[in-house]
Amino acid sequence: MFGIYSLGPTYELRTVLRYRYCNRFSDKIQAMKRLPKELWKYFWDVRASELDIEKWPKHVIPRLMDYGDTSAVRWMKDEYGEDLLIDTLRTIRGISRPSAYYWSKLLGVNKEEVKCLQTPYRQIPYGV
Numbered sequence: 176m177f178g179i180y181s182l183g184p185t186y187e188l189r190t191v192l193r194y195r196y197c198n199r200f201s202d203k204i205q206a207m208k209r210l211p212k213e214l215w216k217y218f219w220d221v222r223a224s225e226l227d228i229e230k231w232p233k234h235v236i237p238r239l240m241d242y243g244d245t246s247a248v249r250w251m252k253d254e255y256g257e258d259l260l261i262d263t264l265r266t267i268r269g270i271s272r273p274s275a276y277y278w279s280k281l282l283g284v285n286k287e288e289v290k291c292l293q294t295p296y297r298q299i300p301y302g303v
Contacts, residue, residue, distance in 0.1 A: 209228065210226050213247075239251045240278055272291065
């Protein structure tokens with residue numbers, strides 16, 4: 176039925192299922208929007224090749240605001256638009272103070288609205 180060199184129906188079924196699973200997984204990876212290769216150097220703590228820029232804009236934007244060069248900033252503005260940059264600047268605390276001052280001036284955002292420029296809460300001294 177299967178011939179001399181056949182490995183049997185279970186092996187063939189496993190091969191077909193593995194092929195279907197791998198194709199489905201590769202389609203999902205290809206559908207993700209990727210970070211350009213010249214920007215990988217700014218994402219040393221994650222696998223930049225697998226970073227989905229549509230799913231994690233609040234991770235990509237602050238990193239490029241802090242460390243990006245001219246081409247990285249140009250790509251960021253083209254990819255995300257000014258509205259998302261302003262929203263990120265207002266909500267994320269992980270941007271350095273000098274970068275936050277620069278971007279607030281550049282985007283026309285008031286310093287009082289920028290989350291990372293606000294003074295952190297002060298802890299009440301113990302026993303007072």
